[in-house]
Amino acid sequence: MIKRLIVLIICLMPLFQYAQDFSALWKGHFSYNNIKEVVQGNGRVYAAAENAVFSIDLVTNEIKELNTINGLSGETISTIYYSEAYQLLVIGYENGLIEIAFDNDDEILTVIDILEKPTIPAVQKRINHFNPYRNLVYIATNYGISVFNLERLEFGDTYYIGNGGSQIQINQTAVFGDYIYAACSGGNGLKKALVASPNLIDYQNWQTVTTGDFTAIETVEDKLYAVNANSQLFQVVNDVLNPLFQYNTPPLEVKNVLGNLVVTTSNNVFVYNNSFTIVSQVAISPDFSTQYTSATTDANFVYIGTTDFGVLKTPITAPDSFEEIHPDGPLLNNPYSLEFKNQNLWVAYGGHGVFYNWSGGRQISGISNYQNNKWLNIPYDAFSSKISEPHFLSKVAVNPFKENQVFVSSYYSGLIELENKEVSKIHNKTNSTLIPFFEEFYLTDLCEFDANGALWVTNGRVKAPLNKFENNTWKSFDFSSIISSPSSNLGFGDLVIGADGTIWLASYSNGLIGFNENNGSPKIKSVYKEEENMPTEFATALALDNRNQLWIGTFSGLRVLYNTSTFFDDNVEVDEIIIFEDGIAKELLFQQLITDIEVDGSNNKWIGTADSGIFYLSSDGQKTIYHFTKDNSPLPSNTINDVSIDSTNGVIYIATSKGLVSFQSGSSSTFDTLEKAYAYPNPVRPTFNIVDQKVKIKDISENVNIKITDIEGNLVAEAQSRTNQRYNGYNLEIDGGTAYWNGKNLANNVVASGVYLVMLSDLDTYETKVLKLMVVR
Incomplete structure (x- = not known):
């Protein structure tokens, strides 16, 4: 009966909507360490973290998670309430949003009445407390009291009970006897009104019991308790406050x-x-x-x-x-940077603001490591005894030749070396070329290993901001030929290393910088001017793709350096990407602040932005395959801090300002040979939805032709790496190191049961391989 009523109300009430469950391709990696509130009901304890909820079964100890993957908004939670009578969890948010999770139901009901109320200032919409009374919930907010009917799932009246009917902060309500009481801030004290009154919207029907600031009011059986801002607990008897405890x-x-x-x-x-x-x-x-x-x-x-x-x-x-x-999860919900190496994901939380300012970073932080679906957290305390404070950990680099050696850059304390996830050494002015820009303040930030195992590290606001650590020897490189003074070096947004050893830097003050040691005769050059087609001198992100083209993110859009090989020799001009929308030429990502660019196994591009979510583009940028935002995906925020890719398994890790999520893109890196190629599932059973889930042909090479035939040799489907690419509607599509077949033949019909041959041919090496695939329908 309740669910039928819910459906009717959803049809009638435009301010309700159901959120989508994204659990098929997405996974949440939220931290549940910082709890806002715990409640209980129906044999479970519910705990609200910053923007997600988990519950514990008190008998079985089973833990269930509820987050953006299940349809929560990802906004900051302020309070929760569980109704045993209606078997639902009500979640209130800082911004006035309310979400309702029903027991044994995968959908989340979103209630946006308060959130979108134009007469209430945004700063006053916070949900402070839910107080159940019969079939109602009294919602205490920073503007007053709203009433929500749990049986009908609809809002009733709103009470503005300040002087003259003004909006005042209500921290908690309680029903005691014939009255509803409200604990108010701003000197408005305790107020009460007859709970059965039909005219509670009239502020004159609310009496002031006492003045002052009160943070709580609660009924326990036949007693009423209140707490004031001076931390004193009272029992309220006949509206007289009797002190109990300070x-x-x-x-x-x-x-x-x-x-x-x-x-x-x-x-x-x-x-x-x-x-x-x-x-x-x-x-x-x-x-x-x-x-x-x-x-x-x-x-x-x-x-x-x-x-x-x-x-x-x-x-x-x-x-x-x-x-x-x-639940198992990372340390915090504000990941600053990601590094995926050797089937390990590393997360740093400190960071710093743009231009090396103090704001925007987290002083007290640590790092997390995700491996084999388990999180290991290395908290602040593990570093604080070894290094100076504050340390603002910002970037992790993993030695490709020594997996247990990890370096963490610190905005204050230099470069921190970890051995087996324990702090083993601090690299600073006493033992390296890293020097502080002021007293003991180091601006050590980006760090990256090259193919030879040398570690490259940036250090801000010094004459030699680029440093190399190789074979336990440090060397620094002077940038004064392009950066006039250390103070004008406002920092670096990204660092990538080319196959020819060129170090590419995204500079906040000098655009794109290229540096090459050049056998002891270093070359250095910057591109930042308008006549070089840079939209701004503030470069933020870089990525070298599989064709050695350099993609450049800036404060004001995207550029590409198509020919990197002649960078130091020619007059360089970078290019914007022009796309056509409805026949109109437009610049791709025009004026977007780009925070990160990553290249997947298909040479497609993942581009994070500061306030527009993340874009997944075709290899040339001409097609937007996906544009994920918090409105159409489980992203908890449209602010993307960093992206990292597990190229083997096609998993995209996305760090946002409100948590970490991952997306199973299916795009994987190619292999040098066809030796390990295989198809799955095999056999394809009747329970497998071959059209939607598709057969995968994994671990293929970069330039391959694939033919699928029946046992008699009749051609069923064919694809070629650079022709039948994914997301173009082909029955057989190739995406990097994986091909996808939807089970359809050349006539666009699903094939019959039988044995099919998958014939692979590498077009560069002429290597071939044949796989047998059984389809049972």
């Missing part, structure tokens, strides 16, 4: 759980029974250096939300042992 730190949350009053501060959880006697007090454990944020209980345990360890579970009667509970 907390050393401000209560962050006051709630009724199973007839007990639960008060959470940053370093304690207090559980009181109906006589206001302590049932349990849980202090911070020395084993878990963190802060508490929220708590709930069942009959035996206290479940505590923390800022660093997800949910801590401890016995209610003897809270001296703790169990850490949260």
Whole structure:
């Protein structure tokens, strides 16, 4: 009955919509360490992290995740509430958005009434608290109180209860006896009104019980409690406030759980029974250096939300042992840079603002490593005892010849060397050519290994900003011929290394810089002027594609250097890419601030932007294969910080300002030979949707012809690497090292059961290979 009613309301109410589930090709890699709130219901504890939720089954300990992959918005969560009566989870956000997740349903209902209310300023739309009463939920916000009907899934009235009906901040509401009470900020105190009154929208029907600032109000059976901004807890009796307890730190949350009053501060959880006697007090454990944020209980345990360890579970009667509970995930939800090497993904979180300023980075950070579907987090504490503070870790480089050796650049402390994921050495002015630009401030940023195993490192605002570390020897290179003074070097956005040893740098003040050691006679050149067709001198991202063409991202669009081999010899001019939309010529990514460019196994381009999501372009940029934003994909933000590609498996890792996600593109790198080529699934069984899921022919070479025939030699499908490329509607498509067949023949009909031959022919080496494929329909 409820679901039928929901469908009717969705048809009638344009401010409701269902979010799409993207779990087929996308995967979320969210951090669940920093918990905003924990609640319980229906045998589960629900924990809201910054922009995702997980739940724990109290019997089986099963953990389920709910994030943008399932349809959540990715916005910042402020509070949650679980309704046992209606078996749904209500999620409130900082921006006023509300989302509802139904038990045993894959869809998320999005409610945007508050979010899109034009008469409420954006800064006042925050959802502070959900208070259930019968079939309603009273929503405390920074503008007043809104009423939502859980049975009909529709909004009722909104109460502006400040003086003259003004908008004021309501932190929490509670129903006690015949009245609804509101805890208000801004000196508006405690207010109350008859809950059954049909005219609560009239502010004059709300009485002021007392003035001041109040952060919480809660009913526990026959008692009413309130907390003011001075951290004092009161029992409210006949509208008189009787002091009960003064907390050393401000209560962050006051709630009724199973007839007990639960008060959470940053370093304690207090559980009181109906006589206001302590049932349990849980202090911070020395084993878990963190802060508490929220708590709930069942009959035996206290479940505590923390800022660093997800949910801590401890016995209610003897809270001296703790169990850490949260899904496996990275350290934080603001990844700054990514590095995928040797089937390992490395994530750094520190970074810095544009032009090496202090804003935009995270001082207290660490790094994460993802391998074999498991996360290993190396927190701030692992670095803080070895290096100076602050350190703003920004980039990870993995030695291709020594997998256990990893270097992490630090915006402050130099270059940090890790051996077996432990800090082993700090490279600074005492043992390298890295020097600080001021006192002990190092602006060490980009680091990348070349094909010979030499590590190249940039160091900002110094005369010699490029450094090379090879065979335990450091060498630096002077850029004063193109950068007039160290102070005018505002930093570098990217560094890539060509097959000929040329170091390409995206400079924030000198556009594109090319540098080559040239056997001891270094060559250096920059391209940044308007007459060189650069849209700005601020270059941000670089990528060398499979044809040795250099793609250049800037603050104001995209450029390509098609001939890199003559860069140091000719007068260079870079090119924009012109595309046609509806017959009109336009510049591709005109005026876009590009944050990263990556090239996949098909020579296609993934281009991240500062505020428009990520673009997936054909090899020449003429076709946009995908344009993912937070509105049409699980991206939690349109701000793309970095992208890295697992070329073997065709996985695209995307770091956004609000978390890390990955996309299974299916595009993989090519192989030198056809020796390892294979087809799967094989056999193709009747349960396999061959048209949509497609048969994959993996590990093929770069320039290959593929013919599929039946056992009698009749041609069924044919493709060639540079002709039948993916996303063009062919029955047989080739995408880098993988080909896709939808099971259809030349007449566009799905083939019958039988044995089919997949004949591979490398057009460069003339190597051939034949695979047998069984199709059962």
